[in-house]
Amino acid sequence: MEDLFNYIGNNMEMIYFLVLAILLGVEVISNVPAILHTPLMSGANAIHGVVVVGAIIVMLQASPDNYLALSVGFLAVIVGTLNVIGGFVVTDRMLEMFKKKPKKS
Amino acid sequence: MSLSILEISYLVASLTFIVGLKMLSHPDSARKGNLIAAAGMLIAIVATLTLFQDFDEDKMLNYSLIFGGLIIGTLIGTVMAKKVQMTAMPQMVSFFNGMGGACAALIAIIEYQHHQHTTVTGFDGELMVMLLGLLIGSVSFSGSMIAYGKLEGKIKDKVLPMNQAINMVLLGAIVVLIIYQLFGESTPLQFYILLGLALVYGILFVMPIGGADMPVVISLLNSFTGMAAAFGGFLYDNKAMLTGGILVGSAGTILTILMCNAMNRSLTNVLLGAFGGAAGGPSKSQSGDQTVREISLSDTAVLLSYSQNVVIVPGYGLAVAQAQHTCHELEKLLEEKGVEVNYAIHPVAGRMPGHMNVLLAEADVPYEKLQEMEEINPKLANADVVVVIGANDVVNPAAKNDPSSPIYGMPILEVDQAKNIIILKRGMSAGYAGIENELFFYPKTRMLFGDAKDSLQKLTQEVKEV
Structure with a gap:
């Protein structure tokens, strides 16, 4: 137990960060109209694709002869990129349709 | 110097995520918000590639694999996202979400290999972050794939006998396994059993939930992946991953609740599949011999x-x-x-x-x-x-x-x-x-x-x- 508290104590800055970011996330989104739920979910989906940065760091830290790490990391970079690129492109396609209307009508 | 620039780039990326998400929640600015967040993502990736330094060996192979992965992912992602029918949008989001979850789980697997060589006695915070990343990433991956399959019509709704009970047992086993590894000793075998259990749990978690509730589940899994990304951020002390992950984790949870409210269902109700699979009996006011009138x-x-x-x-x-x-x-x-x-x-x-x-x-x-x-x-x-x-x-x-x-x-x-x-x-x-x-x-x-x-x-x- 003592170690657990020490761990928390040593990472207090991070924990503040965590709590504030959670509240920020709630605040940012709470007034969204229902019509935007789908694009918003899709956009948020693209944002958590930032996990690909972690995959890149893994690859940069792996030693060049650690083939297991390299191949798993390679896969991680691919799927992470899929998440980012796919997410943003799909969201843009959805929102593009919202935008087209005012001109036409 | 370059490390400071890296940190500043992460700060800029974090800000674009917050501003982007804010703009995404207003109809007029939504599209711009999406582009701003995408620009921030680009900054974070390029900065990591160029400024993250760990040069003790020749890393040519690593760089070529990274670029190869980025290019392959970009090509496949763009083609899929461009080709998908508007009606198939929900399952597409679910698919990309599963990819993010898989990425988080894979990172945890590699980091665990490294971690093996360090011995920590007692509570091990770093290991905790890894295990949670692995757990949530895997659940999100397998769950999203099932949701994708269900919406595509490739997987039928199926409820195992005692599905809820099995899920509870699985969840219990997962919690015990994590606590055991944190306070006792962690062996690779336990780690991979945890991976297996998490994948199975993801499948069984989504399996009994009916099609009408699928959006809620996708939204929930979306916030799961956000959390998994945040655990990755904890691991590397990476602020961009932390902000992006936590923001999506909390915003996704709120969005899930908003969706539930729109359907006047509670989240527990959705998750326990109260009308997902085993629908309540036929409504009492119906009698079988009523007729409908057709019109030409x-x-x-x-x-x-x-x-x-x-x-x-x-x-x-x-x-x-x-x-x-x-x-x-x-x-x-x-x-x-x-x-x-x-x-x-x-x-x-x-x-x-x-x-x-x-x-x-x-x-x-x-x-x-x-x-x-x-x-x-x-x-x-x-x-x-x-x-x-x-x-x-x-x-x-x-x-x-x-x-x-x-x-x-x-x-x-x-x-x-x-x-x-x-x-x-x-x-x-x-x-x-x-x-x-x-x-x-x-x-x-x-x-x-x-x-x-x-x-x-x-x-x-x-x-x-x-």
Whole structure:
């Protein structure tokens, strides 16, 4: 137990960060109209694709002869990129349709 | 110096995520918000590639693999995202979400290999972050894949006997395994058993949940992946991953709750599958021998042409039949004849909240014709004809008058107030919630059976001839 508290104590800055970011996330989104739920979910989906940065760091830290790490990391970079690129492109396609209307009508 | 620039880049990226998400929640700025977040993502990736330094060896191979991965991912992602039909949007989001979860789990696996060489006695915080990243990432991956398969129609709804009990046992085993590894010793075997259990749990978690609740599940899994990304951020002390991950984790949770509210369901209710798989028994007010009245195409055409005020209620049936363009045709034609046409959009019409707006927008239906539920409900009594296209549960009066109905209390479009109701439907099958709709048996209701697109095309033709 003592170690657990020490761990928390040593990472207090991070924990503040965590709590504030959670509240920020709630605040940012709470007034969204229902019509935007789908694009918003899709956009948020693209944002958590930032996990690909972690995959890149893994690859940069792996030693060049650690083939297991390299191949798993390679896969991680691919799927992470899929998440980012796919997410943003799909969201843009959805929102593009919202935008087209005012001109036409 | 370069490390400071890296940190500053992460700060900029974090800010773009926050601003982007904020802008995404307003219709006018949504598209720009998405682009801003994407620009921030690009900054974070490029900065990591160029400024993250760990040069003790020659890393040419690593760099070529990274670039290879980035290029492959970009190509596949772009092609998939560009090619997908608007109706298949929910499962596409689910698929990409699963990829993010897989990425987080893979990172945890590699980091665990490194971690093996360090020995920590007692509580091991770093290991905790890894295990949680692995757990949540894997659940999100396998769960999203099942959700994807279900929406694609490749996986049927299936409920194992005692599914809830099995899930509880699995979850218990997972918790015990994590605690054991944290406070005792962690062996690779335990680690991989945890991975296996997490994958199975993800499958069993989504499996019994019915199609109507799938958007809620996707949204929930979306916030899971956000958390998994945040654990990765903890591991590397990486602020961009932390902000992006936590922001999506908390915003996604709120979004999930908002969606539940729109359907008047509680989250626990959705997750325990109260009406997901095992729907509540048939509604009590139904007796088997009620009959429905059909209407012919030409009668419908006449009725519509001589109305003053028509309201169209589009549902998922319209989306699967790809009939949104034909529907817009009909609406334009009626408008030319001086009929006022509006669309009544239920918050959960389609497969996800807002999905129907996207589909109709694709067909160039003017924005102001789409009226939300609160807006249109008081006006429905004045409507001469309500045309319900492939919608069912969202117009079921049982939600208002039958307390025994599983959807009792869900806000609905009160189409039963209108003077005439025409329902376009393929057959008499029940809606997604699996319950009868007494609206179909009302004296002022007429049914027009057939594929939505086909019926609408013929109807448009008939209206032209009136």
